[in-house]
Amino acid sequence: MSHIVFHYHVAGDSSDIAARSESLLLEQTVELSRAAASDAWVRENIVGEVLSIKPRESGGFAVTIAQPLRTTALDPAQFLNVAFGNSSLQPDVKLVGVEPPDEFFKTFRGPRFGANALREKLGAFGRALTATALKPMGLPPEKLAALAYSFAVAGIDVIKDDHGLADHDFCPFAQRVELCQRAVEKANAETGGRTIYAPNLIGSPASIQRQFAFAREAGVGAVLLAPMLVGPALLHELASAAALPIIAHPAFGGSEWIAPEVLFGDIFKWFGADASIYPHLGGRFSYSRDTCLSLAARLNSSAHGLKPAFPVPAGGVKTSRVREVLSFYGGDTMLLVGGSLLESGEVIQRTKDFVAEVASVSKALAS
Missing domain, CATH: 3.20.20.110 (Ribulose bisphosphate carboxylase, large subunit, C-terminal domain)
Structure with a gap:
């Protein structure tokens, strides 16, 4: 299954960054805790993964999250929703990078001219x-x-x-x-x-x-x-x-x-x-x-x-x-x-x- 990778800068300290990263992951798709998202198909096909959490020299953490590409519906508005929908309302998060798979660019073909x-x-x-x-x-x-x-x-x-x-x-x-x-x-x-x-x-x-x-x-x-x-x-x-x-x-x-x-x-x-x-x-x-x-x-x-x-x-x-x-x-x-x-x-x-x-x-x- 193809995934799209998102990079965020997240404020916080080491005591809660793992939980904060987990909530960021889930907020963008299922909007439920992992325990509440109990359906097996949803867990397998919709819930993504926190790939890495690394401290930043300037403070906070670099958090990398992979979301299943299918969650974006390959639709421009839904892509933005998964990338930065609810999290844009949270002042401790900044979206700093996106790595789409090759499949993404079959729909998003860039400049036509x-x-x-x-x-x-x-x-x-x-x-x-x-x-x-x-x-x-x-x-x-x-x-x-x-x-x-x-x-x-x-x-x-x-x-x-x-x-x-x-x-x-x-x-x-x-x-x-x-x-x-x-x-x-x-x-x-x-x-x-x-x-x-x-x-x-x-x-x-x-x-x-x-x-x-x-x-x-x-x-x-x-x-x-x-x-x-x-x-x-x-x-x-x-x-x-x-x-x-x-x-x-x-x-x-x-x-x-x-x-x-x-x-x-x-x-x-x-x-x-x-x-x-x-x-x-x-x-x-x-x-x-x-x-x-x-x-x-x-x-x-x-x-x-x-x-x-x-x-x-x-x-x-x-x-x-x-x-x-x-x-x-x-x-x-x-x-x-x-x-x-x-x-x-x-x-x-x-x-x-x-x-x-x-x-x-x-x-x-x-x-």
Whole structure:
């Protein structure tokens, strides 16, 4: 029987860690004590095993648990339930790693497009990709379209909606998508560029499916989705349609009880994200150096036969940090710069300078 292995950090001391690990194991599936889970088939097929308990130098314990893969039903929501459902409510536990068996990846196939297909779509090789966001919330569709045109004329690769743009009365989704996509197409026709526009999908599952279909019909190059706002299972469902690349946004994913590299680097990718945005160190939101490196490595990886996805460091990254950030990640990244391109009002020139510097730094790092 196949098992999926979960790694946790658990606070506590040596006097009760064995009992605590046992309760963690059972909480995620049967929610009963071992004595109460008396059915023989349940004990044999559903109850997992605590594989190891090891002290951590920084305090607490590293606890490794194996759960039967069948408990996940190979369903994205149920997988998360078994991984970190009830235990996410317990402040002494943090999920820090997941090791699925090969069978898991017959269902969770990762990015449907991936980094290489995005490069092909954009005609962008041998360098990092460039991205920016349409903002602020409150601008009408016409002004956002004008901004999209400016970014596209300047040669940026990806223009995404800010994740705060929804189907507002002051900026309706359909009108925004039509105008912004037309603006990008106009700029591409004038410059020979291949910029793509990615509208933000947000709302109920049914409304997001309608938005996805509308965006695809409008000809957009990708979509933006915040899986923790709308449901990680919906990311998996949309990606399975294999119609458009999906850029995953980290909003509402800031729980301190699950490691960011697991959520944004592993799970988002396994569920189908072609690129995953996350806060780079030193920005408005900041992860540690090791976390950022681990995130990028997981997204860039082709482990389990999955296509590599783009790491998208963001969160207040300034244009003045291009060399620093690309030296940190290398060329297999998509650098997202938002507000920094809007600060002086000279949007086209600032964007051209940003695009040129990313190309120049990428070339220097590759040589």
